[in-house]
């Protein structure tokens with residue numbers, strides 16, 4: 001496998017606390033990898049080890065053939081979780097500055113900055129001081145600064161946080177475009193919807209350990225499908241349907257109740273539905289719901305928080 005990034009048995013301990021525990025995975029060249037996990041799972045610590053900002057306690061890292069990103073800095077782009085730019089610079093100045101740190105001549109960086117700012121709808125703000133920009137605009141400038149040197153490997157730590165829904169979609173497109181242009185993109189998030197839409201491959205971390213590594217469809221298959229039923233009957237009637245593993249109930253409209261019946265692995269929802277009608281349950285509404293990546297995340301992390 002042609003990997004841009006590889007971790008093999010990487011562990012990071014802080015005293016008695018293990019922040020990252022025996023983590024192994026690879027990011028294939030030209031693909032988008034979602035590095036997922038709840039708050040505190042160890043995503044940022046892992047990224048910091050890849051960048052060479054934190055020394056692993058044990059294990060091996062390979063970044064474009066180097067032991068960490070320091071040896072290949074001009075080929076790697078990084079957006080940190082903490083956002084920050086020199087507030088008195090203009091977007092063009094900031095992008096040219098960061099490009100310069102990665103070896104891009106200023107005339108080239110300037111040209112790219114103008115084109116990229118325009119592509120992001122920021123052409124009008126290109127010469128305004130960053131302190132006068134909105135948070136979302138400043139975040140776009142920071143992203144452009146991270147990729148102006150056209151890196152082969154782009155690492156984005158929680159890139160969607162702080163962006164409104166429209167800008168989140170715009171960022172998704174930037175990520176797709178980077179991969180379409182041949183770059184490998186690794187982004188961390190605890191919001192599953194982005195990963196669901198973008199990723200070929202997801203790695204899911206919980207409490208420092210990898211709990212899943214594979215495709216989105218495969219991840220989803222770890223969570224149960226659910227049958228949603230609404231009507232005037234009670235929970236025990238739903239629990240007694242074939243293939244139903246667990247039931248939750250809530251109030252719905254018109255005095256009805258809504259039941260979400262998690263189906264046992266391999267159970268076809270149709271059997272439960274047929275039985276519901278055969279038993280004369282007064283079903284007003286039903287839906288067979290396929291698991292989402294969010295459901296998989298909850299199942300695989302044992303119920304830790306996700307959005």
Ligand SMILES: Nc1ncnc2c1ncn2[C@@H]1O[C@H](COP(=O)(O)OP(=O)(O)OP(=O)(O)O)[C@@H](O)[C@H]1O
Pocket residue numbers: 014017018019037038039040041042043044045046190
């Ligand atoms: N320098 C440090 N010293 C001690 N503990 C640390 C240090 N850095 C991180 N940790 C701990 O390691 C764990 C993992 O933190 P990390 O920031 O990697 O998680 P994360 O998955 O990125 O979560 P978040 O999305 O909240 O940033 C946390 O419990 C954190 O408190």
